Amino acid sequence: MNSSPEFPAGLPFVKMHGLGNDFVVVDTAQSGVPVTPALARAVGDRHRGVGFDQLAEVLLSERADLKLLFWNSDGSRSGACGNATRCVAEREMTARGTDCLAIETERGLLTARRGAEGMVSVNMGQPQLDWRDIPLARDVDIMALPLPGRPAAVGMGNPHCITVVTDAEAVALDVIGPKLEHDPLFPERTNVEFIEHRKDGTLRMRVWERGAGVTLACGSGACAVAVAAHKLGLTGREVRIELDGGWLTIDWREDGVWMTGPTAEVFSGTLSPGLLAALS
Ligand SMILES: N[C@H](CCC[C@H](N)C(=O)O)C(=O)O
Numbered sequence: 001m002n003s004s005p006e007f008p009a010g011l012p013f014v015k016m017h018g019l020g021n022d023f024v025v026v027d028t029a030q031s032g033v034p035v036t037p038a039l040a041r042a043v044g045d046r047h048r049g050v051g052f053d054q055l056a057e058v059l060l061s062e063r064a065d066l067k068l069l070f071w072n073s074d075g076s077r078s079g080a081c082g083n084a085t086r087c088v089a090e091r092e093m094t095a096r097g098t099d100c101l102a103i104e105t106e107r108g109l110l111t112a113r114r115g116a117e118g119m120v121s122v123n124m125g126q127p128q129l130d131w132r133d134i135p136l137a138r139d140v141d142i143m144a145l146p147l148p149g150r151p152a153a154v155g156m157g158n159p160h161c162i163t164v165v166t167d168a169e170a171v172a173l174d175v176i177g178p179k180l181e182h183d184p185l186f187p188e189r190t191n192v193e194f195i196e197h198r199k200d201g202t203l204r205m206r207v208w209e210r211g212a213g214v215t216l217a218c219g220s221g222a223c224a225v226a227v228a229a230h231k232l233g234l235t236g237r238e239v240r241i242e243l244d245g246g247w248l249t250i251d252w253r254e255d256g257v258w259m260t261g262p263t264a265e266v267f268s269g270t271l272s273p274g275l276l277a278a279l280s
């Protein structure tokens with residue numbers, strides 16, 4: 001095995017997930033090893049690395065308890081990642097012995113709280129409902145985009161394209177997802193969600209994530225979906241959403257869109273110095 005003169009001890013990481021939306025958490029504040037697109041791609045490789053939907057990079061913050069940056073497995077960045085925010089918050093609240101945490105992200109300061117029955121909630125902030133903020137390439141009706149199925153567009157610090165369908169299971173996500181992800185209407189690409197409004201008032205949601213593909217869940221996507229479903233008159237401000245990996249509760253309150261759900265720590269390990277050396 002090669003050793004890295006720069007990082008002789010390798011890079012410690014923690015593997016976590018929220019409803020099967022899986023993450024590698026690395027603490028740059030402690031390790032001093034900054035994440036690069038190449039590192040994210042290498043660690044994100046499910047055969048030659050660890051594998052993740054997103055990598056959460058923990059940094060020091062002057063304004064909050066900590067700062068988080070999010071990376072997709074294709075090496076691109078995401079301004080928001082709700083499930084990773086909840087996972088890191090759980091770990092940090094446990095380490096610090098608190099029930100509340102302030103987290104700086106690219107989209108602003110987020111508040112996380114420990115909830116009942118081991119759940120963790122995070123306020124993902126107010127949705128972006130202006131076409132320039134989502135962002136879209138031009139001014140169109142954001143609740144009925146000029147695309148097949150008349151999807152809605154909502155930003156949560158990252159873009160989401162939401163189509164209401166009668167049968168979410170029947171959607172060929174891996175065919176339609178990448179088409180919408182790369183549609184020119186979305187200059188920064190987009191996450192893609194399909195939702196079915198069930199008779200019991202809940203939503204069934206399936207997701208194709210920008211930069212990661214089909215995932216078992218997407219927290220910011222669930223927030224965007226709840227906002228779109230409410231604006232389309234399907235649901236109230238609070239809704240339960242079933243994703244492939246489980247359930248999230250979303251509550252669009254006056255102070256922002258709160259998301260509540262489970263978190264899990266899976267294992268911790270050390271990225272080998274050889275892997276890091278190959279990238280430098
Ligand atoms: N899984 C994340 C969202 C990742 C979004 C990312 N794929 C992007 O490029 O915006 C979540 O729980 O919110």
